[in-house]
Amino acid sequence: MIRYALTRTALLLLGLFVASAVIFLTLRVLPGDVAQLIAGTGSTPEQQEAIRARLGLDRPLPLQYLEWLGGLLRGDLGTSLLTGTGVGEELVRRAAVTVPLGILSLLIALAVSLPLGVFSAVRRARADGAALNVGAQALAAVPVVWAGMMLVVVFAVWLGWLPAQGFPREAWADPGAALRALILPALTIGLIEGAMLLRFVRSATLSALGQDHVRAAAARGLTRTAALVRHGLPVVGLSVVTVLGLQIAGIIVGAVVIEQLFTLPGIGRMLVADVAARDLPKVQGALVALTGFVLLVGFVVDLTHRALDPRQRETA
Structure with missing residues (x-):
């Protein structure tokens, strides 16, 4: 029973890892630009680019994913881009x-x-x-x-x-x-x-x-x-x-x-x-x-x- 529980625990952790990668990549292919939404319809491309840099959205996707995964391992689900509140706090x-x-x-x-x-x-x-x-x-x-x-x-x-x-x-x-x-x-x-x-x-x-x-x-x-x-x-x-x-x-x-x-x-x-x-x-x-x-x-x-x-x- 202990061996079975350990095997299922390993599969659970592997499933969470795969799910996190799929969720992260899937959301990046959705249409729309969060920087444009934050800056507003009358914003310039320079303003939108500055917002992307401030939020870290201009970095390569693997780096963004690893940073987010590190936060998950620490129990940090991230921070809302629009409200600045913690995701974990809002989920609770x-x-x-x-x-x-x-x-x-x-x-x-x-x-x-x-x-x-x-x-x-x-x-x-x-x-x-x-x-x-x-x-x-x-x-x-x-x-x-x-x-x-x-x-x-x-x-x-x-x-x-x-x-x-x-x-x-x-x-x-x-x-x-x-x-x-x-x-x-x-x-x-x-x-x-x-x-x-x-x-x-x-x-x-x-x-x-x-x-x-x-x-x-x-x-x-x-x-x-x-x-x-x-x-x-x-x-x-x-x-x-x-x-x-x-x-x-x-x-x-x-x-x-x-x-x-x-x-x-x-x-x-x-x-x-x-x-x-x-x-x-x-x-x-x-x-x-x-x-x-x-x-x-x-x-x-x-x-x-x-x-x-x-x-x-x-x-x-």
């Missing part, structure tokens, strides 16, 4: 919106997918189980923007229960108002991701029902449901742990869109604005932080799965 402030949104979305997805996925598998031969499976497939195909708009129409416009957009200016100083502002965005992401995860849970449950030890338990006198709960659900749990890394990545992608729709001051909305403004240090710092988080989640999922699954330990 924006994460106070994005992280709770992601946690709420994940909890909703699990609350929807786990019980309904098992129910759909157990009742697969009946009308309610089949209808639930068809409904999950239809919901998984719904665009997240359209789903958010429909939830706004129902719960904000028609019923008036929840705010349609925005986030309290005082943020979490008023936890009730902040939580109410996140309910509709979290429902939008959680229901879509939950529908996708439900189909996976259903498939894993059907596979567990067909395993020999579950059928043997049922033959010894246990009901089919009791045999599944006692002997099949641990296998389903291992499968769910495996796919959770992909679900978390999907939630992060969904948050970028949803924060625009609901005007939430999170990391996703910040990224969209900074890409348009060509604030390269801020964009690349945020992207590296998000990439590192996704890779770290995959790393934890791999270790957890190996620790919980005795078959992998025996193979090793």
Whole structure:
């Protein structure tokens, strides 16, 4: 287990290094000139060149990358070209919106997918189980923007229960108002991701029902449901742990869109604005932080799965 953990750690660090290089080079081929944006439309080429020299943008790209990579190794994500604030400081402030949104979305997805996925598998031969499976497939195909708009129409416009957009200016100083502002965005992401995860849970449950030890338990006198709960659900749990890394990545992608729709001051909305403004240090710092988080989640999922699954330990 220790050797496996060390190998996965080395792969995690290698993945972060490759991701940082790809992010840095990709952002340099985007159209637009940050020096021109800072100097203004009426600026002269000499003024723009002076800004490039002051910001270090006139140096060779390998030197710029090595300097930025050195900062990352020291925990410095860089400084915004437009505002002069630290990228890490801005990410922490924006994460106070994005992280709770992601946690709420994940909890909703699990609350929807786990019980309904098992129910759909157990009742697969009946009308309610089949209808639930068809409904999950239809919901998984719904665009997240359209789903958010429909939830706004129902719960904000028609019923008036929840705010349609925005986030309290005082943020979490008023936890009730902040939580109410996140309910509709979290429902939008959680229901879509939950529908996708439900189909996976259903498939894993059907596979567990067909395993020999579950059928043997049922033959010894246990009901089919009791045999599944006692002997099949641990296998389903291992499968769910495996796919959770992909679900978390999907939630992060969904948050970028949803924060625009609901005007939430999170990391996703910040990224969209900074890409348009060509604030390269801020964009690349945020992207590296998000990439590192996704890779770290995959790393934890791999270790957890190996620790919980005795078959992998025996193979090793």
